[in-house]
Amino acid sequence: MRGFKRDTGHPVRKQVESLLRASADGILPIVRAGDPVLRERTEPYHGQLGDLLDAFLDAMRRTMLDAPGVGLAANQVGVALQIAVIWDPGGPKNDPRERPALPHRTIINPAYEHVSSPDTGELEVRSFHEGCLSVPGYQAEVARMRAVRLRCLDEAGAAIDEVLVGWPARIVQHETDHVGGGLYLDKADLRSLATNEWLASH
Secondary structure (H helix, E strand, O other): OOOOOOOOOHHHHHHHHHHHHHHHOOOOOOOOOOOHHOOOOOOOOOOOHHHHHHHHHHHHHHHHHHHOOOOHHHHHHHOOOOOEEEEOOOOOOOOOOOOOOOOEEEEEEEEEEEEOOOOOOOOOOOOEEEOOOOOOOOOEEEEEEEEEEEEEOOOOOOOOEEEOOHHHHHHHHHHHHOOOOOOOHHOEEEEEEEEEEHHHOO
């Protein structure tokens, strides 16, 4: 049994029902920068989707992988709830971004705080290029904390409280910013903005 109360009369349920019906292949349309839903503070999730939650999360994961990306927030598919899915296949061991494999996870009502890196005991900032599925084709450098403490709920309503380091911490910061109405461009060094094609060739 889920740890969420069921609020099946909430209007967002009908919105998600319509989205799922319209996506026969399970892929949802991703909204682009400029859509007001990306700038609205989303509503904490407390069971508004009832038994639709699993289907919605599955569609979000399919959409993220199809894009492809390593994170997707609900408002990126037009649903103003504090829900995101994250995943990363990982990178080589010597990748300076520190990209261990990150299994598929759901983060609900996420919040993070900056913490000292467990291995150094220092508050550390790292700058790397980031992209966003709602701002396709471009990346820019963003300075973010190397380590964060994540507090959220999983899809069963169980509490999560853990420290993440490296690229997983960056993904969590990026997606949590989304549900707060932010885009990575708000924190980026816009002078570093480049197309994906340019970055791939340099």
